[in-house]
Amino acid sequence: MPELAKHLNHFTESVIREMTRVSDAHNAINLSQGFPDFDPPPELIDAAKRALAEGYNQYAVTWGAPGFRQALARKQRVRMGADIDPDAHIVVTCGGTEAMMAAMMTVCNPGDKVIVFSPFYENYGADTILSGAKPVYVPLHPPEFGFDPDELRRAFEQGVKALVLCNPSNPAGKVFTREELHLIADLAQEFDTFVITDEVYEHIVYPPHEHVYMASLPGMFERTLSTSSLSKTYSVTGWRLGYVIGPERVISGARKIHDFLTVGAAAPLQQAAITGLNFSQSYYDELQAGYVRRRSVFLDYLDRAGLKYTRPQGAYYVLADISDFGFKSDTEFCYWMARDIGVAAVPGSSFFHEPVSHLIRFHFAKKEETLRQAGERLMRLKEKV
Structure with missing residues (x-):
């Protein structure tokens, strides 16, 4: 059979989407792929219904x-x-x-x-x-x-x-x-x-x-x-x-x-x-305030769990340092954490050109109650250090 295109050899499938599949397989809380577990504004949902009904x-x-x-x-x-x-x-x-x-x-x-x-x-x-x-x-x-x-x-x-x-x-x-x-x-x-x-x-x-x-x-x-x-x-x-x-x-x-x-x-x-x-501008102000709260909730749990991290200035991701846990790689850690802790993250190595294997990425675009559930699970990491 003919060979496939050579450029396929230079990148892999999405690690982010792979970790969502791992999360689903272990019924973990998915803090890997960055999508919310809450609905968009109701005005948008209503507008979508109207658009379908009005012939668009x-x-x-x-x-x-x-x-x-x-x-x-x-x-x-x-x-x-x-x-x-x-x-x-x-x-x-x-x-x-x-x-x-x-x-x-x-x-x-x-x-x-x-x-x-x-x-x-x-x-x-x-x-x-x-x-x-x-x-x-x-x-x-x-x-x-x-x-x-x-x-x-x-x-x-x-x-x-x-x-x-x-x-x-x-x-x-x-x-x-x-x-x-x-x-x-x-x-x-x-x-x-x-x-x-x-x-x-x-x-x-x-x-x-x-x-x-x-x-x-x-x-x-x-x-x-x-x-x-x-x-x-x-x-x-x-x-x-x-x-x-x-x-x-x-x-x-x-x-x-x-x-x-x-x-x-x-x-x-x-x-x-x-x-x-x-x-109006008030929507964007409320959006920002909501993510300020989510960031505060989640970072507080990372502090309590003993995870070192870089405090995000924007977006809804945080890179956490797993050096203290003794795993061979960030990928091994993420698979273990999804299976045994019940929280999914992304191996940081998928984001770096440099040989980095001690960081993982969480996202916090979730309901505050979801972040608290994930945080309580992450507290078990203290037992592993």
Whole structure:
């Protein structure tokens, strides 16, 4: 039989989704794959019902229903500080996952190089390889997960085509400072490089930290592909509504890629999502406050369980250190913890280019009662140290 494509040898199946299967097999509390166990706002559910009943059941415009794009442009104009044209600057995708893939395929040729900060969300390396490009990894240094400007400059000097920036960061929970973003922007302009952002956690940021959009910095809208989705902001991970925002010449290319990848995102859900995009600022304030509470509940249990961790500045993940438990690897620990403790996490090694095997990633996008149940189970870890 003929061989399969060689690029399959350079990445594995998703470790995150694998740990969900392990969690299900052991009836563990799933703090591995980052989706909530609570419903989206009732207004969104009602809007989805109306959209189905009112006939939004056939293809929308391939690159996004006009009403959705208009509502998204209104929302993001204020936050990004850019005059976003819904007819020129937006393509709607099947989730943030497709948005990142479409962005990568729009700007990269085979053999191009792409800077990826490590640790990174596992899709970025695979997306780079599937685009025919080569990742250039730049480490983020714990405990604050900042980058060394000299290391970053040396990466740019390799002749890269793009840099991927996840802000706030998955899995580290880092929120890049304005100064760090300006440094990246200066290098991108000096070396004539694109920046592809993943800003899916843009509204989940913990004071005093603030989210600054790369595209809002001077000279950066024209070279930034801002990808995001509605999944985390509105607790609708299953709706698979994402988007890319960028300059017209880039978006015209991204629309072609998107068209032949998926044709279009779900029409009734685009119509329903307009309701969420029109929410007032109070919704985002309440969203942030809810995650501040969840973070506090979960980190308190980690403290009581004796787990060392890096306090997240944004997103809803926390990297915990398992060095004291004596396991050969983080993967072995995670399988054991799901089976014997009843809590599932993700081996940290799946997020790092460097040989890291002493960290695991939890997420806390759960009801507070679920986090307390998981926390009580994690208290048993003290017996294992």
